[in-house]
Amino acid sequence: MNLTEPLTRDEMLSLRPDVVATVLDEGAILLDLDTKYFFALNSSGWAIVQLFESAASLDDARSFATASGAPEDESVELFLNRLHEYGLFEAAADDAVAAAPTLEIAAAWLTPTVERQSEPLQQVIVSAFDPSIPLAE
């Protein structure tokens, strides 16, 4: 995928398989195992991203957000294009099943946000146990 080109509305996308997620507070944390960057999502951002654990398009996400109470603005597009710029998406497989449109969020709708951690985890570490930065021997 060309990360400098904005997403088209009907392009089917999936979260890359080496991007893993865990729930934290009302939102979630993503970890890109390739770059080792963490990304913090708020509750609405996490709700949208869950659509892409299977497959979805920008239009699918927009429809979901509207049904969840989002205002008619560009926030979903901006949010998804930010994830795209970070390289977290890939083109969905031809046989990927689109996300169920019935996903509901418990919290009130917020402008979806993603915040990338300023520093990634270390790519080279001391050992299989110790994630510290190796010191000169």
Place this chain on the structure above:
Amino acid sequence: MNAVSTTFLVGPVRVTLDPMLPAFERRIDEQLQIFKTSWDASPYEVRLRVQAVPAPAVAARGTYLTCSRMDIDTTPRGLYATTLCGASAQFETAWDGGESWTIDFPADQIDTPAIDQLEDLVGLALVSGWRAAGWTPVHGAAVTRDGKCLLLCAMSGGGKSTLTAALVRDGWQTLGDDKLLLRMGPGGIPEVAALLHSFNLHPKTREWFPEVGDLELQPRYSAWTPKRKVFADDVWPGRTAQRAHPTHIIRVRRDAQPVPIRIAPLSAEEMFRTLIGQIAIPKDSKIAAAAMRTASLTVRSGLRGLDVVIGEDAYQDPATLAALTAAL
């Protein structure tokens, strides 16, 4: 070559060494005999076959993990690792309750300092076994007292060991200053367990804690650091613990200036990033997701988080520990 197998209990793992050259067995014995904590559960078995080979191994590329002296790949046979000297470890097979590895070591490197690289390969097998036994390895320290348990998190050289020693001499019990295991226990309560009850202390520690003695007289345990290994029971008898439920995550940082201790709360996200930063995460979605889930559930179980900045020579001031204790 020794004719019988040798076993070591290393936390929830029983390591069985197939008969091997004495040089290999001596080196692995040095590495594993310090794990003296007692575990009552049936151990997961890690069987190691270590053999001398005539040529170095084909180098791994680090597709799974890149370490300072070792690269690890995911292969169809399982994990494959090589070290700088051309030694290798190959995951062989797993069965219900155990797994086996083969380590090949170049014969011409056995009597050289490169023999230390055996430690990296054995350590990889240990980490694999600990994970298979249901635990997440955490490079951190822990102390417990009166129902509280502090997980002390910092990178190597960040002050975990010195703060642990300071708290132990103040009456806390230690679960270790470097290697811990963490899991979600019954009822969703996180549980931390000890692997070894030793401290890795810098010789300068004596200036604050004279009872540790002259550490310069003891051998270095690693070429990587001037620290010496000190066993808790040798200096502070009875100040060890085996299991505890974490109540606090403490992010420990040093300040090179002689300033008073600074303490501030950590948000849930900061606590998560502090804890996950103490876990070696490979490029394996399943393992990474499990580590993230353990860290997240631990934070969400109601722990409190503190950012603690400790200035140079802070341990000469009794107010340092008093301030930390008051903030808990």
